[in-house]
Amino acid sequence: MFFLSNLVNGLSLGSIYAIIALGYTMVYGIAKMLNFAHGDVIMVGAYVSFCAFQYWGLPPVVSILAAMVFCTVLGVVIEGTAYRPLRQATSLAVLITAIGMSYLLQNLALLIFKSDPKNYPAQIIGMPGISLFGGQLKISGVTLVTILANVVIMVLLTLFINRTKLGKAMRCVSEDRGAAELMGISVNRTISLTFAIGSALAAIAGVLLCSAYPIFDPYTGSMPGIKAFTAAVFGGIGSIPGAMVGGLLLGIIEILSRAYISTQLADAIVFAVLIVVLLVKPTGLLGKQIREKV
Amino acid sequence: MKKLLAMLMAAALLLSCATVLADEEAITLKIAHIGPLTGAAAVYGNATSNGGKIAADEINAAGGKYRVEYTTYDDTHDAETSVNAYSKALDDGAQMILGTTTTSPCIAVSAEAYEDRVFMLTPSASSTAVTADKDNMYQVCFTDPAQGTASAEYIKQNGLPTKVAVIYNNADAYSTGIYQTFVDKAKELGLDVVSETTFTDSTKDFTVQVNDAKNAGAELVFLPIYYGPASMILQTAAQVEYKPVWFGVDGMDGILTIEGFDTSLAEGVLLLTPFSADAQDEKTKNFVATYQAQYGEIPNQFAADAYDGVYALVAAAEKAGVQNGATYADICDAMIAAMQEITVEGVTGTMTWSANGEVTKTPTAVIIQNGAYVGFNK
Numbered sequence: 089m090f091f092l093s094n095l096v097n098g099l100s101l102g103s104i105y106a107i108i109a110l111g112y113t114m115v116y117g118i119a120k121m122l123n124f125a126h127g128d129v130i131m132v133g134a135y136v137s138f139c140a141f142q143y144w145g146l147p148p149v150v151s152i153l154a155a156m157v158f159c160t161v162l163g164v165v166i167e168g169t170a171y172r173p174l175r176q177a178t179s180l181a182v183l184i185t186a187i188g189m190s191y192l193l194q195n196l197a198l199l200i201f202k203s204d205p206k207n208y209p210a211q212i213i214g215m216p217g218i219s220l221f222g223g224q225l226k227i228s229g230v231t232l233v234t235i236l237a238n239v240v241i242m243v244l245l246t247l248f249i250n251r252t253k254l255g256k257a258m259r260c261v262s263e264d265r266g267a268a269e270l271m272g273i274s275v276n277r278t279i280s281l282t283f284a285i286g287s288a289l290a291a292i293a294g295v296l297l298c299s300a301y302p303i304f305d306p307y308t309g310s311m312p313g314i315k316a317f318t319a320a321v322f323g324g325i326g327s328i329p330g331a332m333v334g335g336l337l338l339g340i341i342e343i344l345s346r347a348y349i350s351t352q353l354a355d356a357i358v359f360a361v362l363i364v365v366l367l368v369k370p371t372g373l374l375g376k377q378i379r380e381k382v
Numbered sequence: 383m384k385k386l387l388a389m390l391m392a393a394a395l396l397l398s399c400a401t402v403l404a405d406e407e408a409i410t411l412k413i414a415h416i417g418p419l420t421g422a423a424a425v426y427g428n429a430t431s432n433g434g435k436i437a438a439d440e441i442n443a444a445g446g447k448y449r450v451e452y453t454t455y456d457d458t459h460d461a462e463t464s465v466n467a468y469s470k471a472l473d474d475g476a477q478m479i480l481g482t483t484t485t486s487p488c489i490a491v492s493a494e495a496y497e498d499r500v501f502m503l504t505p506s507a508s509s510t511a512v513t514a515d516k517d518n519m520y521q522v523c524f525t526d527p528a529q530g531t532a533s534a535e536y537i538k539q540n541g542l543p544t545k546v547a548v549i550y551n552n553a554d555a556y557s558t559g560i561y562q563t564f565v566d567k568a569k570e571l572g573l574d575v576v577s578e579t580t581f582t583d584s585t586k587d588f589t590v591q592v593n594d595a596k597n598a599g600a601e602l603v604f605l606p607i608y609y610g611p612a613s614m615i616l617q618t619a620a621q622v623e624y625k626p627v628w629f630g631v632d633g634m635d636g637i638l639t640i641e642g643f644d645t646s647l648a649e650g651v652l653l654l655t656p657f658s659a660d661a662q663d664e665k666t667k668n669f670v671a672t673y674q675a676q677y678g679e680i681p682n683q684f685a686a687d688a689y690d691g692v693y694a695l696v697a698a699a700e701k702a703g704v705q706n707g708a709t710y711a712d713i714c715d716a717m718i719a720a721m722q723e724i725t726v727e728g729v730t731g732t733m734t735w736s737a738n739g740e741v742t743k744t745p746t747a748v749i750i751q752n753g754a755y756v757g758f759n760k
Contacts, residue, residue, distance in 0.1 A: 090593075094590070097587060097590075142642060203421065203425065205609075205610045205613075206640060206641040207641065207643035207644070209642055226621075226622070228621060297586070301586040301587060301614060302614065303611070303613055303640070305422075307422070311586075342587075346587075346590045347593075351580045351591060351594075352552055355582065
């Protein structure tokens with residue numbers, strides 16, 4: 089039972105990592121850049137939903153929607169103002185800009201909300217938990233919602249990418265940006281769309297993350313962001329099922345090694361597993377082999 | 383234009399002469415306070431800045447032998463910025479430093495101050511690394527190790543449960559320092575430490591740690607950590623219906639101020655602190671009332687430490703016979719000698735200092751009841 093409850097906790101943490109990793113992997117797949125500000129968009133999502141619920145008294149669902157809308161706009165604005173002008177620049181310049189954007193968001197939040205941590209209201213995801221095996225295994229409502237949300241997002245996103253015209257455009261841009269442009273696909277619009285979807289997902293991740301682990305401050309997004317980035321690499325960056333698998337595995341490994349091996353070594357083990365996977369499969373678990381023509 | 387400037391200068395000169403004449407007897411001490419007024423640790427820096435300001439105002443209003451010119455410099459809890467703030471303070475003519483508020487900047491600044499021979503008293507940087515090998519560096523607060531030892535002694539002496547779990551942050555020198563001395567003292571006193579788990583700054587999930595303590599049957603959980611993770615641990619424990627006695631240290635101070643936190647979860651949490659805002663002595667009552675009137679909140683331990691720090695600096699200056707216009711280097715050695723001789727009765731207790739810069743005072747425990755700290759008497 090101890091194992092099962094840890095496994096459920098791992099699944100829950102892994103689902104949050106997976107949702108965040110989707111944002112990293114989509115942006116990488118399509119824009120070929122690492123958006124390090126993604127973790128901080130999560131934090132913004134948490135603050136917006138917090139304000140909407142706590143200060144403006146909006147109902148939970150509206151608060152979550154408000155966070156999603158705000159983050160979507162934020163994502164598009166970040167892309168349009170910070171990354172688009174650098175489309176032809178070296179990847180290093182884009183990377184540094186992304187790190188700068190991450191600091192900008194953190195410090196803006198610090199300026200507005202101050203550094204004191206806040207407690208995320210439990211009522212936003214006010215689902216009652218369930219009790220299995222005669223009360224031996226308790227699963228909280230947030231955990232259920234998180235795992236469910238992960239599955240739903242995954243299915244919808246896969247359908248969107250594979251069945252819609254916009255999804256097809258995204259796949260095209262990912263495969264060959266130049267050729268896609270020649271075929272009449274607007275690369276800029278497609279990348280904007282990717283940022284919009286990724287940021288909306290980040291808002292959801294922010295709500296779920298802070299509902300599960302309620303203390304948050306302006307730095308809340310950065311570490312889960314890095315872990316989720318690791319998950320994306322683990323699963324094969326650029327691959328959507330890869331982000332899902334990587335996120336879930338990372339969460340489960342983290343919780344299980346903390347429970348059974350050592351609370352001290354948990355993070356070391358997670359990253360050791362990453363190194364081993366990358367040594368054996370350099371493109372990640374589900375990553376595509378890319379042949380470069382010389 | 384030049385004439386105007388000259389006239390202004392002359393006027394300023396006259397004015398400054400006038401002030402000197404009026405205060406002929408009084409000796410002005412230039413105390414520079416360095417702490418984070420902005421950034422992630424701003425809560426602490428603002429508390430020490432405000433607490434010290436109140437003490438300075440009181441001393442100036444009382445009109446004794448000394449006046450205090452109290453200036454605060456922001457270091458954003460960054461070591462490099464802190465050293466710059468320190469240089470700026472010396473340029474401005476500071477004679478002694480009250481600071482710095484947080485530990486890692488304090489280690490950096492105290493190394494400079496040791497070279498320059500500037501007397502420093504930190505209200506709240508509690509690591510032993512702050513004072514180590516520096517004769518000019520003193521502390522108002524307990525050192526980290528002293529907190530661990532004192533906590534174990536307190537638990538033993540007051541008949542609290544002896545089956546103990548410890549959850550600490552192994553990425554933080556403050557937390558590991560207290561943990562180490564706590565466990566050593568606990569062994570010596572025969573406390574039974576049944577569970578020891580750790581986390582790092584990035585840890586979000588505390589179910590494993592809480593379950594470990596619960597499954598080991600610990601009746602008291604010692605939390606030598608800051609209030610952010612502590613509040614998560616309390617919430618996790620509530621979910622798994624685990625109700626031990628919670629025992630924290632000064633980092634726990636602040637748990638009631640988290641916005642949106644259900645303070646009923648912190649009900650019954652004990653914490654070891656030298657300052658309790660609801661103490662009934664005259665000094666504490668006055669200090670709390672003034673602080674509340676000026677800043678609209680109940681002062682925490684950091685504010686109290688800085689308040690006592692200013693009084694300690696003035697007491698030491700008096701003992702050392704600091705005169706008007708003395709430079710920091712002139713008075714440093716006399717201040718060091720004086721610091722070891724004075725006894726200061728402040729709001730955080732009666733304090734004396736040893737040659738290694740550490741303070742001696744009696745800790746008391748407070749318990750959280752109905753969302754407020756009250757003195758704990760078993």
